[in-house]
Amino acid sequence: MCGIAGIIDLTGAPPPADLLIRMADVQRHRGPDGEGFAALSLDPHGSLFLTRGQMANRQSPIGNRQWTGAFAHRRLAILDLTEAAAQPMPNDDGSLWLVYNGEVYNYPELRAELEALGHRFRSSGDTEVVLKAYNAWGTECFSRFNGMWGIAIWDARRGTLVLSRDRFGVKPLHYHFDGARLVFASEIKAILEAPWVPREPDEAVVADYLVHKLVNASHHTFFKGILAVPPGHCLTLKAQAGARPALSRWWTLEDHLEKPPATDAEAVARFRQLFADAVRIRLRSDVPVGTALSGGTDSSSIVCVARPHLTPANQKTFSACYEGFEEDEKRWVDLVVAATGVESHVVHPTVEGLREHQKHLVWHQEEPYGTTSVYAQHEVFALARRCGVPVTLDGQGADEALAGYHYFFPTHLAGLLLSGRLGAWWREAAAFARNHHKSLPYALLSTGAGLLSRRAMYRLAARLYPELDVSWVSPRLRRLARSLGPPQARLPGDRLTRRLHDIFALQGLPALLRYEDRNAMAHSVESRLPFMDWRLVAYLFSLPAHLKIRRGTTKWLLRQAMAGIVPQPILDRQDKIGFATPESAWFRAAAEGFLGQAIERAIAAKNDWWDGSRLARLWAAYRAGRLAAMRPIWRVANLMLWRETFFSGAP
Known part of the structure; x- marks a missing residue:
């Protein structure tokens, strides 16, 4: 596991050495065991590995030659703890350079395949396997990997940067492109080190968060212009003037x-x-x-x-x-x-x-x-x-x-009813009531919840719990939010399977x-x-x-x-705790401390994200014991703390 970062400059300007150092330093927690840098050239044999000292030296080669870009790497040593596995890692002739965050668990089997093709290895871990797999199979190598990763490869032979993310997005990989420069990193904060990257919230994402409770539901982040490489995708960029990043999907569950x-x-x-x-x-x-x-x-x-x-x-x-x-x-x-x-x-x-x-x-x-x-x-x-x-x-x-959450029961019951399996529906409803200490009418009514559309469920919840109404969010942000509620994934199968895939791929x-x-x-x-x-x-x-x-x-x-x-x-457990904390008690205690202070600042803030007076009424409802108000209060407080951490001043 590691922290990676890099820049490709289509104008041919040398990448700022001090910027690469800062991008590595701000991700040091991802890799405390080592670091390395590389200056990247269109010449298949011209790229160089550089140390921090060489990067910081004003006479460093990075400042006096024309480079296409640069890589930075922070290492957490897990496999092959020697310097043989250090990154950035070149292939044998220096035409490929790799920085890589993650693990490919089937690397011994892939190594044996590659050795049978004539490849020889200097290290014993998975990094060199990833590099030589790309050398042998190109971007088709990713479908052979069983693991989690964010990968960046400089392919000087093709003059192309290749970014790849694992099938399900277990590992992060973010980027920003302004038409002339692409900057990427494991973490957003490293990209924010680049002075040309704007520090501006993406208000559409903020709106989805405040209105629909959505986070990480698309490749857009809370930072405008900073995107995530989608799971199961590659991003490629030709290092030539006028080029633009191209996304391609290399894996689908279907x-x-x-x-x-x-x-x-x-x-x-x-x-x-x-x-x-x-x-x-x-x-x-x-x-x-x-x-x-x-x-x-x-x-x-x-x-x-x-x-x-x-x-x-x-x-x-x-x-x-x-x-x-x-x-x-x-x-x-x-x-x-x-x-x-x-x-x-x-x-x-x-x-x-x-x-x-x-x-x-x-x-x-x-x-x-x-x-x-x-x-x-x-x-x-x-x-x-x-x-x-x-x-x-x-x-x-x-x-x-595997359908572990209890809120999947209504979806399952609705699916049985819609498919005409009335006997199975009745038996499952009765078993649900018995196992979870609910009345049979409650279980049967749960089917109705499973039949409702997403939009109808949101409206019903707001009627049952007035604190869930989002009228305190500004009309402008409500218009920016997704008009039909959370997105839905599409997958063949029964009603429960489709709902599971929504939660797996998009909403949870x-x-x-x-x-x-x-x-x-x-x-x-x-x-x-x-x-x-x-x-x-x-x-x-x-x-x-x-x-x-x-x-x-x-x-x-x-x-x-x-x-x-x-x-x-x-x-035999029938309860579903999740990874629970004493949250209600914590919130009551925090209401007199950092949580309450954040909400008070949000109420007083001059902004067009929410109506301060309506937010104050929501806060008063929570203080009066309306626990349903706890979630929207947390969203606002958390957003306020985020804004204060990454931006100057209140919204």
Whole structure:
């Protein structure tokens, strides 16, 4: 894992050496173990590796020759800890240069393929495999990779910059193009170091956030003109005057769907095999690997499946727990620890810690974030680093692909009803009511919620909970927001599968992946996600709904596959905690502190993003005990803190 950055200048002006140094320095947390720079030339043999000292020297070659661009790299050493794996990395003749953030887990298998083609290697990690795979197969190499990445390749033979992002956007890659220069980096803050990049909010993104609660729902960021390379895409730029970046999609989920297994037993066996292999290859590392353990089915499954590959002394888990919190999962964590013999480490996040770290969190996250769970996750990664573990496994992606959230029940029930399966609909509704302590009329009415359009659901929620009405947002921003609510992905399959894909690709998981990356990298920790293995994802989205929700139980397939591997009481859990914090209590405490102060500044701010008087009434409603107001209040406070962190003054 690393931090990468670079500039391509179509005018031929030399890239500012001090800028490249600043772009590397502002991402030092992503790579504390080393650094390197490269000056890039159109001459296939003319590019140079440069040290910081050479970059800073006024007599440096970067300032007295005509260069097309430059790369900067900060290294977190995970595979091949020697200098042989240092970046930027050239190929044998210097015609290709690579900077790379991420991991390609199937690198040993790819290396064997490349060696059979005659390629020879100087290093033992995955970086050189990525470079030589591009040399052998061009951009088609990306479809051979199983991993997570943001990649930049300077191909001097073609005079082209190639940027590539992994299939699901697990790793970040951002860029800005002004017609003459393209600047890219792992993190937005590095791009903002370039003086020609405007510091201006993208008000359409701000509007979607305030009105629809959307973050990371497209390739647009909260910063105008700074875009994300979309997941599963390449960006190419020819280094010639008048050229423009070209985006191309190299992978789609639709093209990799499978024929579903004929029987339940086959479906369970196939899942177990794919998941076990996803965990196995994510344990490939030259440094210690641990696991984030919440006590839920996802993280518990990872810990238990990893157990045969690690000795108990070498398997550490990291958990966030809260004494006195009714949703604390410590007893479930303890159950997994007792069953596996792993070395457990626990942190206890507090509202005082949230107050202390909130500016730090906003700076690292770079864009507004949704809940205080982001802070708890931040503390878990800090704990892992303190324990000397720079790589962790985590369970992101399971809920979205396996229907783990309870709000998927209405969608599933509606799908059964619309397909005419009345018997199955009745049985599932009754099981849902029984398992989750709801009345049968409640379960049946849930079907109605699943039948409503997205727009109708928003209107109904606003009627039931007046605090969710967004009339406090300025009319101008409401017009900028998406007119029909959140975007929808398109995928073949039943109603539940399509809804899952919406959450997986557009409305939920992309934000969680951003939180995960920035929190882990804030502490120089690489987080690996077995449930995001592309083979497993493609398989799960090929399956019908009844393999995910059955008899009123979510994640049916995972529970069946992990029987005899994960402690049965965990598999029998019907509650869904998520990565919860004592948020309501924290908000009440913070209302007298940083949260309240941010809201008061927002109310007083002279801006056309919201109506201060209406916002004041919303704040008063929350202070009076209307808890439904908590979410919009958090959005405004978080946006205010973000604005104050990255821009001068209030909006």
